[in-house]
Amino acid sequence: MDTIKDYINWNVVIWFVLFLTVFIFFGCGSDDDTADELMESETTDLTTQTPTTETQEQINEPIALEAHTFMIDATIHEEWAYFSFETGDVVEVADAMNSDAWDIGFQRTKVKLNGGISGPGMGSAVMLADTTFEDVDTAPEDGYRSDTDDTLAIVAQSEKGWYIYTGPPTHWILPLEDRVFVIKAADGTFAKLHFIGYYKDNANKQDSGFVTFEYAHQPDGTRNF
Secondary structure (H helix, E strand, O other): OHHHHHHHHHHHHHHHHHHHHHHHHHHHHHHHHHHHHHHHHHHHHHHOOOOOHHHHHHHHOOOOOOOEEEEEEOOOOOOOEEEEOOOOEEEOOOOHHHOOOOOEEEEOOEEEEOOOOOOOOOOEEEEEOOOOOOOOOEOOOOOOEOOOOOOOOOOOOOOOOOEEEOOOOOOOEEEOOOOEEEEEOOOOOEEEEEEEEEEEEOOOOEEEEEEEEEEEEEOOOOOEO
């Protein structure tokens, strides 16, 4: 009789242990599944969140254009040196009045644009005073002037254009630091330009007729710089 009781007791113990093991196994599995589902749900929520206003402003904020500095040899009194904003370099022009390959021309202190009486393009300019190159981030909507029989759009006259003339004894040509010119190129795109120097050696004011300027060109047709 005791043997039968012992047998039954051991069977109960074995079945109880098996039941407990199965319960723990499936219980853990269920918890793991639940945890995985929660993690997937949180990940989905993070990836589908609507960008904040600050994030949208950062995305929509235009990127400032890269500025370039260029020195052009405009030393010959009888000839013009031509520059293209698109190529960022001097261009050879045989017939400026019928060429759209250039945007701006230099002859000593004179500056002309590919528009008006000077060329077939849409070249024109507006002068902005009391400002800096960095502060001009948008091209004005109006105020542009083309070259005419009476005057060039960027005048060569001292104090009313891009430089001052010191007179004797030095006779220096000094670009005005607070002047920025926004230029409409031959193709209608916009560039901003600031004159830096008039000498090959600007520090010592030697070898005149080498015009140095910095510029930024917006090729996509917008007014953003």
